Amino acid sequence: MQIPDALPFPFEFQLPRSALVIIDMQRDFVEPGGFGESLGNDVSLLRAIIPSCQQVLAAWREAGGLVVHTREAHAPDLSDCPPAKRQRGNPALRIGDPGPMGRILVAGEPGNAIIPELAPRPDEIALDKPGKGAFHATPLHALLQQAGVSHLVFMGVTTEVCVQTSMREANDRGYECLLLEDCTESYFPQFKAAAVEMLRAQGAIVGWTATSAQLLRALA
Numbered sequence: 001m002q003i004p005d006a007l008p009f010p011f012e013f014q015l016p017r018s019a020l021v022i023i024d025m026q027r028d029f030v031e032p033g034g035f036g037e038s039l040g041n042d043v044s045l046l047r048a049i050i051p052s053c054q055q056v057l058a059a060w061r062e063a064g065g066l067v068v069h070t071r072e073a074h075a076p077d078l079s080d081c082p083p084a085k086r087q088r089g090n091p092a093l094r095i096g097d098p099g100p101m102g103r104i105l106v107a108g109e110p111g112n113a114i115i116p117e118l119a120p121r122p123d124e125i126a127l128d129k130p131g132k133g134a135f136h137a138t139p140l141h142a143l144l145q146q147a148g149v150s151h152l153v154f155m156g157v158t159t160e161v162c163v164q165t166s167m168r169e170a171n172d173r174g175y176e177c178l179l180l181e182d183c184t185e186s187y188f189p190q191f192k193a194a195a196v197e198m199l200r201a202q203g204a205i206v207g208w209t210a211t212s213a214q215l216l217r218a219l220a
């Protein structure tokens, strides 16, 4: 399969050696009344990508591709949360504090669940990740190696934090990475624009970008 109009040049992949990786589409970041909104962010920006994510997820499932979902999540005792992550800055709510949808970024809390529109199926990989990157302190690399995966297609939030970090981690582990531009978003549009540019700069130094329509054409 090929996406001829991917940037900065055509992206080639074989579906059996590829995975769709959906980063942190969890209620606390994306739903009104969650952690993200309580910090003053406009979650409607993030919600705008849900329909294109749903279309890609449906087509990928229909084609029989491997799907990975991640959640930024810590153990209830916060043993996997470095103090530096919890104490940085002066936020209104810290990781582990009770928030609008349960304890912030704690596994199993209502706000930590992936939004129902993109809910994982039982046969898909759903991983809690304590870091920004999906490979840090998770079995993701081992699972992908076991499945013979070499190419990753990324969607999710936020572009310049967990998505970009995960793509850079993947790149260092030898994966070919594609980001779907209209399936990722940031609370800060200028950060998204900059992240998209830098990922594909210098001859795809981290990876490629394409639109969901371009991927859907390749899958059809």
Ligand code: C5J
Residues within 6 Å of the ligand: 023, 024, 029, 072, 157, 158, 159, 161, 162, 163
């Ligand atoms: C993610 C964050 N998922 N922005 N987390 O990007 O803290």
